[in-house]
Amino acid sequence: xxxxxxxxxxxxxxxxGSKDFLTKVLKGIDLTIYEHDxxxxxxxxxxxxxTLLNILSTIxxxxxxxxxxxxxxxSRVSNQELSKLRRDKIGFVxxxxxxxxxxxxxxxxxxxxxxxxxxxxxxxxxxxxxxxxFGLKDHLEKYPYQLSGGQKQRGATCRALxxxxxxxxxxEPTGALDSKSSRDLLECLKAVSEGGRATILMxxxxxxxxxxxxxxxxxxxxxxxxxxxRGESRKEFYDRIVxxxxxxxxxFT
Amino acid sequence: xxxxxxxxxNVKSSIRSYLSLVLSLAFTILIFYNFQNIIYADTFAxxxxxxxxxxxxxxxxxxxxxxxxxxxxxxxATNVFLTRRKREIGVYVFMGLSNQRIGTLYMIETTLTGLSxxxxxxxxxxxxxxxxxxxxxxxxxxEVTVGFGFEIKPVLVTAAVYLVMYLFFALxxxxxxxxxxxxxxxxxxxxxxxxxxxxxxxxxxxxLGVGVLGAGYYLAVRKGGMEVLTNALTAVILVVAGTYxxxxxxxxxxxxxLARNKIWLYQRQRSLWVNQMIFxxxxxxxxxxxxxxxxxxxxxxxxxxxxMRQRYRNMVKFDGTFPFQLISDRDDLDxxxxxxxxxxxxxxxxxxxEVLTMDGSQVTASESYNWYILIAYPExxxxxxxxxxxxxxxxxxxxxxAAASHLVMLSLLTDQSNVRIQICGEEYRQIADSxxxxxxxxxxxxxxxxxxxxxxxxxxxxxxxRYVYNYRIGDTGAFAQTKxxxxxxxxxxxxxxxxxxxxDPDSTELAWTRVIxxxxxxxxxxxxxxxxxxxxxxxxxxxxxxxxxxxVLKKLGFSRRTLKKSVAAELRVSYLLPFLVxxxxxxxxxxxxxxxxxxxxxxxxxxxxxxxxxxxxxxxFLSVPVYLKNAGIDAGA
Numbered sequence: 001x002x003x004x005x006x007x008x009x010x011x012x013x014x015x016x017g018s019k020d021f022l023t024k025v026l027k028g029i030d031l032t033i034y035e036h037d038x039x040x041x042x043x044x045x046x047x048x049x050x051t052l053l054n055i056l057s058t059i060x061x062x063x064x065x066x067x068x069x070x071x072x073x074x075s076r077v078s079n080q081e082l083s084k085l086r087r088d089k090i091g092f093v094x095x096x097x098x099x100x101x102x103x104x105x106x107x108x109x110x111x112x113x114x115x116x117x118x119x120x121x122x123x124x125x126x127x128x129x130x131x132x133x134f135g136l137k138d139h140l141e142k143y144p145y146q147l148s149g150g151q152k153q154r155g156a157t158c159r160a161l162x163x164x165x166x167x168x169x170x171x172e173p174t175g176a177l178d179s180k181s182s183r184d185l186l187e188c189l190k191a192v193s194e195g196g197r198a199t200i201l202m203x204x205x206x207x208x209x210x211x212x213x214x215x216x217x218x219x220x221x222x223x224x225x226x227x228x229x230r231g232e233s234r235k236e237f238y239d240r241i242v243x244x245x246x247x248x249x250x251x252f253t
Numbered sequence: 254x255x256x257x258x259x260x261x262x263n264v265k266s267s268i269r270s271y272l273s274l275v276l277s278l279a280f281t282i283l284i285f286y287n288f289q290n291i292i293y294a295d296t297f298a299x300x301x302x303x304x305x306x307x308x309x310x311x312x313x314x315x316x317x318x319x320x321x322x323x324x325x326x327x328x329x330a331t332n333v334f335l336t337r338r339k340r341e342i343g344v345y346v347f348m349g350l351s352n353q354r355i356g357t358l359y360m361i362e363t364t365l366t367g368l369s370x371x372x373x374x375x376x377x378x379x380x381x382x383x384x385x386x387x388x389x390x391x392x393x394x395x396e397v398t399v400g401f402g403f404e405i406k407p408v409l410v411t412a413a414v415y416l417v418m419y420l421f422f423a424l425x426x427x428x429x430x431x432x433x434x435x436x437x438x439x440x441x442x443x444x445x446x447x448x449x450x451x452x453x454x455x456x457x458x459x460x461l462g463v464g465v466l467g468a469g470y471y472l473a474v475r476k477g478g479m480e481v482l483t484n485a486l487t488a489v490i491l492v493v494a495g496t497y498x499x500x501x502x503x504x505x506x507x508x509x510x511l512a513r514n515k516i517w518l519y520q521r522q523r524s525l526w527v528n529q530m531i532f533x534x535x536x537x538x539x540x541x542x543x544x545x546x547x548x549x550x551x552x553x554x555x556x557x558x559x560x561m562r563q564r565y566r567n568m569v570k571f572d573g574t575f576p577f578q579l580i581s582d583r584d585d586l587d588x589x590x591x592x593x594x595x596x597x598x599x600x601x602x603x604x605x606x607e608v609l610t611m612d613g614s615q616v617t618a619s620e621s622y623n624w625y626i627l628i629a630y631p632e633x634x635x636x637x638x639x640x641x642x643x644x645x646x647x648x649x650x651x652x653x654x655a656a657a658s659h660l661v662m663l664s665l666l667t668d669q670s671n672v673r674i675q676i677c678g679e680e681y682r683q684i685a686d687s688x689x690x691x692x693x694x695x696x697x698x699x700x701x702x703x704x705x706x707x708x709x710x711x712x713x714x715x716x717x718x719r720y721v722y723n724y725r726i727g728d729t730g731a732f733a734q735t736k737x738x739x740x741x742x743x744x745x746x747x748x749x750x751x752x753x754x755x756x757d758p759d760s761t762e763l764a765w766t767r768v769i770x771x772x773x774x775x776x777x778x779x780x781x782x783x784x785x786x787x788x789x790x791x792x793x794x795x796x797x798x799x800x801x802x803x804x805v806l807k808k809l810g811f812s813r814r815t816l817k818k819s820v821a822a823e824l825r826v827s828y829l830l831p832f833l834v835x836x837x838x839x840x841x842x843x844x845x846x847x848x849x850x851x852x853x854x855x856x857x858x859x860x861x862x863x864x865x866x867x868x869x870x871x872x873x874f875l876s877v878p879v880y881l882k883n884a885g886i887d888a889g890a
Contacts, residue, residue: 114519117521159809
């Protein structure tokens with residue numbers, strides 16, 4: 001059986017500015033993400049990582065090319081449908097967590113599902129399930145200011161997962177975490193992906209984080225320069241990423 | 254750069270936040286000035302010096318109330334403003350400015366704002382002064398000519414009162430800045446309250462609030478004698494304190510418990526706005542309470558105004574029931590009196606009766622009069638029927654009396670049960686009281702009691718038998734001529750005792766009371782507008798602080814529609830909470846008013862509550878788009 005394509009990008013071009021002062025950020029990206037993939041996108045500053053993520057997450061629009069999410073061409077859907085697509089099919093994890101400080105972790109996690117009109121019982125059930133999986137069961141009653149950075153980011157990931165989105169876009173999710181918290185989070189993401197619960201696209205500058213993914217795409221000057229796939233060992237995968245990074249040069253931070 | 258220039262630059266750069274402060278301050282100055290202007294302008298002097306004096310006293314009292322209102326409004330406005338500015342001011346710390354110099358900067362800025370507000374308020378006040386007096390005269394039904402004029406005294410008084418208060422708060426702000434730490438200044442605008450407040454403390458506050466409010470309600474409606482005044486004052490203090498405790502305790506407690514019930518919380522947008530309400534409650538409860546109290550004042554003021562007007566109209570009607578009355582020792586005056594009156598006028602109704610008069614020393618009652626009139630029940634019934642009046646007093650048995658009293662503006666004696674009077678040393682139980690003008694003006698000048706036929710006959714030798722003649726005329730325009738004609742009667746019977754009462758239908762004796770209605774109406778408008786403005790200002794400012802949160806929600810993919818629904822629900826509840834508490838409290842405050850004014854005011858209460866609701870609805874509908882813009886949900890912010 002053919003694998004289900006969650007994201008399909010063909011010849012994606014993005015330019016900024018007018019004719020006289022045109023900046024070509026993305027110069028023709030082709031990328032396919034299949035269900036339950038865990039992809040990392042790496043690249044030096046200015047390589048177009050954020051632009052690619054913004055277009056995939058429907059916040060920005062491409063100049064040329066097609067972007068399909070779960071079989072739907074983004075250029076052919078109305079604004080209202082885009083909003084619905086973002087709500088139902090995409091989950092977001094940000095570098096700075098973006099949990100709402102006005103509510104408890106439990107309410108934060110349940111928020112997208114309850115706003116989508118799911119029954120309260122389902123919201124509670126799924127929140128508990130995810131909290132258990134991410135080791136947050138004892139922290140549900142707490143407010144964000146009472147949680148550590150790692151706990152907050154795991155909470156934010158639970159929030160992204162609760163609506164069972166087709167894909168999760170994680171923008172530097174470990175950027176603000178210490179190494180222990182980063183490892184915990186990445187283990188969770190890996191488990192989620194391997195458990196068949198989600199497809200993840202993670203943008204990161206950190207080779208260690210990238211080494212948790214199945215495939216790493218290196219972006220440079222608006223083009224995908226290479227794709228590195230994980231073998232048996234994560235350690236060996238990590239070394240290969242670092243080697244490629246060194247050979248390509250540039251500031252990956 | 255000099256401090257002055259820096260301050261001026263600050264004012265220019267944040268003109269929008271200054272503008273709301275200047276406009277709200279100018280509004281209070283405008284109102285205060287216009288009331289002062291009425292005292293010093295001679296417009297109402299034509300109503301006679303007594304009326305003018307009364308009006309001035311009333312306006313002085315109202316000026317005091319408005320002065321208090323101005324004080325609290327200044328307190329609130331400068332406080333909100335100081336918190337917003339503190340963070341910006343805090344930046345100067347990094348530029349090496351000392352707290353004293355930052356304080357001076359703040360003083361200069363506030364002085365500039367304060368003076369702008371004063372100039373704007375006085376200028377619009379002077380411009381609108383004549384218009385205000387005209388509206389005042391029209392609503393008060395005064396026929397006076399209002400000319401354009403300018404008096405310096407009200408300007409000086411307004412400026413002095415305002416400046417003293419304003420400088421006090423500016424100085425308070427200065428001291429606060431000088432004493433505060435750097436960290437405090439920088440974090441002032443972002444001082445986030447702990448989300449959930451301690452349940453124990455809330456419960457204690459809630460219980461105390463309910464108790465205090467309940468006690469206030471009880472005291473407000475409790476009937477009694479002179480203690481009613483003390484009760485009313487205590488009730489005011491208790492209701493204000495209770496309202497604060499309710500918003501500080503019961504309402505957050507209620508919301509916190511609701512938020513714990515996830516089955517309830519995870520419905521539609523509740524999770525978002527309920528948590529938001531809880532988060533803001535600690536900071537906002539004072540505002541809710543203040544607005545609730547202001548609205549309560551507004552509704553009570555309007556009810557008072559309407560009651561006063563109703564009372565005034567009834568009193569004028571009462572006095573004019575029989576414009577001509579005679580009281581004499583002769584029982585044969587009717588034919589001649591009719592002849593004299595009809596020579597100039599038409600008699601539309603008349604009545605007569607035999608009564609017994611007693612002087613003040615013979616009767617002891619709660620209200621003392623120089624003369625008392627006793628009338629036997631059968632005679633009373635035939636007199637009422639003669640004038641076409643319905644008898645609304647029951648027949649007293651022996652040892653009982655029924656009082657035919659008159660209307661008063663307000664009476665603190667609200668408990669009319671178990672009233673006893675003494676006539677010639679014997680105690681009588683009062684079984685009923687009516688304010689139907691059976692004896693017209695005479696009923697106001699003397700205290701009238703209806704007694705049983707047996708008691709009447711027994712008391713007859715102790716008092717003096719008199720005959721009362723009452724006449725209602727058809728042409729009030731010929732009042733003076735009729736009076737002149739009737740005066741001949743006394744010359745025709747020089748040996749008889751004849752008292753003549755003539756009540757001029759154009760009398761301005763009670764004209765001053767009409768001003769109360771107008772003032773109450775203005776107070777209602779001022780309080781309602783101020784309440785609406787305070788809520789609007791609060792939500793306007795809150796929206797800026799919510800910007801970051803709504804940005805997150807937008808990033809997470811929530812549609813504008815969902816966020817708008819959540820905002821609308823939050824604002825709806827924010828307006829509804831003070832309104833509901835006010836609506837409940839107003840039942841008791843207006844009921845207390847009904848007790849002292851003996852009027853049915855429930856209809857007026859409903860109307861004023863509905864008007865308040867309408868003002869709130871307008872504010873709500875204005876708040877939603879402004880909030881959406883300020884919170885960054887709608888583009889353009």
